[in-house]
Amino acid sequence: MSLKTLRAPLPLLLAGLLATGAVQAAVSEQEAQALGTTLTPVGATQAGNAEGTIPSWEGGMSADYTGDRYQNPYADEKPRFVITAANVDQYADNLSPGQVALLKRYPDTYRIPVYPTHRTAAYPQKVYDAARANATTSELVDSGNGISSYQEAVPFPMPSSGLEVVWNHITRYRGGSVERTLVQVPVHRNGDYTPVQFLERVSWPDYLKGGRDAEKDDNILSYFTQQVLAPARLTGNVLLIHETLNQVKQARLAWQYNAGQRRVRRAPQIAYDAPGTASEGLRTADNLDMYNGAPDRYEWNLVGKKELFIPYNSFALNSRDLSYGDILQPGHLNPDHLRYELHRVWVVEATLKEGERHIYHKRRFYVDEDTWQIAVADHYDARGELWRVGEAHEFQYRDAKVPWLAAEVLHDLQAGRYLVGSLTNEEEGFTFGQPFDRGQFTAAAIRRSGRR
Numbered sequence: 001m002s003l004k005t006l007r008a009p010l011p012l013l014l015a016g017l018l019a020t021g022a023v024q025a026a027v028s029e030q031e032a033q034a035l036g037t038t039l040t041p042v043g044a045t046q047a048g049n050a051e052g053t054i055p056s057w058e059g060g061m062s063a064d065y066t067g068d069r070y071q072n073p074y075a076d077e078k079p080r081f082v083i084t085a086a087n088v089d090q091y092a093d094n095l096s097p098g099q100v101a102l103l104k105r106y107p108d109t110y111r112i113p114v115y116p117t118h119r120t121a122a123y124p125q126k127v128y129d130a131a132r133a134n135a136t137t138s139e140l141v142d143s144g145n146g147i148s149s150y151q152e153a154v155p156f157p158m159p160s161s162g163l164e165v166v167w168n169h170i171t172r173y174r175g176g177s178v179e180r181t182l183v184q185v186p187v188h189r190n191g192d193y194t195p196v197q198f199l200e201r202v203s204w205p206d207y208l209k210g211g212r213d214a215e216k217d218d219n220i221l222s223y224f225t226q227q228v229l230a231p232a233r234l235t236g237n238v239l240l241i242h243e244t245l246n247q248v249k250q251a252r253l254a255w256q257y258n259a260g261q262r263r264v265r266r267a268p269q270i271a272y273d274a275p276g277t278a279s280e281g282l283r284t285a286d287n288l289d290m291y292n293g294a295p296d297r298y299e300w301n302l303v304g305k306k307e308l309f310i311p312y313n314s315f316a317l318n319s320r321d322l323s324y325g326d327i328l329q330p331g332h333l334n335p336d337h338l339r340y341e342l343h344r345v346w347v348v349e350a351t352l353k354e355g356e357r358h359i360y361h362k363r364r365f366y367v368d369e370d371t372w373q374i375a376v377a378d379h380y381d382a383r384g385e386l387w388r389v390g391e392a393h394e395f396q397y398r399d400a401k402v403p404w405l406a407a408e409v410l411h412d413l414q415a416g417r418y419l420v421g422s423l424t425n426e427e428e429g430f431t432f433g434q435p436f437d438r439g440q441f442t443a444a445a446i447r448r449s450g451r452r
Helices: 010-019 088-094 097-105 125-135 162-171 443-449
Strands: 081-083 112-114 139-141 146-148 177-187 196-203 220-230 238-244 253-258 263-266 298-311 340-352 362-368 374-380 386-397 402-412 417-423 429-432
Touching: 081 088, 088 097, 088 298, 097 374, 097 386, 097 402, 112 340, 139 162, 162 298, 162 340, 162 362, 220 443, 238 443, 253 443, 263 443, 298 362, 298 374, 298 386, 340 374
Parallel strands: none
Antiparallel strands: 081 112, 139 146, 177 196, 177 417, 177 429, 196 220, 220 238, 238 253, 253 263, 298 340, 340 362, 362 374, 374 386, 386 402, 402 417
16 A cells, blocks of 8 residues: 655645745635634644545544543454554555664564544634634744744644644643643663653643733743652652743743752753653653754754554553553564554654754654644654654543543664653543642742652
């Protein structure tokens, strides 16, 4: 099966190629009328593909769902086919170079089971309303490092540049506020691992008790704390971040509480390619959530759109019946619990600017059109060689109308190790709509919460 790459309309591509890094204009009112008609409310192509292998978007999963969020509605489905190292060339047009490399790196154990496609992404109406308003008002400013006239979620539902697509990922709706327990697991080459358990809280300013404060929340995208609950040697360490929208205008504000020293320190180094927390060197700070932070070190190119086999509807992987031992294997996740589907993605390439520093000299992101979630990310080193491959195993929280993750995985092809984040199979998981106080996101608060 070989499907051709779908290119974005020529005017959009030209705008992306010629204006990368420049201020981008909002679309006209007439253009924005496509949202909710030929495009979904957040900007995806509403129609299916000609072959019928991608269906049309019909509103996503039921808006009035009240059942078990983890119940798998597709448990009885069987794969359409399975991609292995033996037949990968037949399907390479619909895989990223990193996905192909993974199959060839682990030819005896890794496979990609491809299931029927279901476009399950759904959001609250307020997100659709915000995206519609943003289409005609939001603009990139300061060479693309910030956004003006922006309401929450999807500032650019009709993007014309790579930067606009990446900003859609960074700002996408994740429930407004959430408390979650999860684990991050560095898996060694021989399969050994020690889970690191976190308690995380995140809130966007509008969802704090009392709502947004025009002065205090100026240029703030979100507030975030991460407390280590296990293993014992890390217990009590806490990270606090005030994520700024324009990080060139005002750098990310970060603090760390070290339980051993019982001290809070400013942590300006937690950005770009600084080592990720408790990751054993397997990810950078900006690898979290597939990509986060300031975009100023890269040139961003909108390559176009194509059809790709990406992790999707990962109900099986998120099952409460699975232990981490069931999921984690040497080299990669257990393919028995994985699900891939054919979806359209935006393809964005980031190339390190001359004179800038980062361990990744080139990155290629494949962004799901229905959620603006980066689904696959290929990372290249200074020699131009493929180094790390990331995949986001998407999951629709039907009760909260939030598309997010069952797991995010970053494979180091050269070392034969990998890192898994956002696993919650043995945890309490995600609680959306938590009404946090602003005072919970202060240096004093993390000092109190981090005491062993």
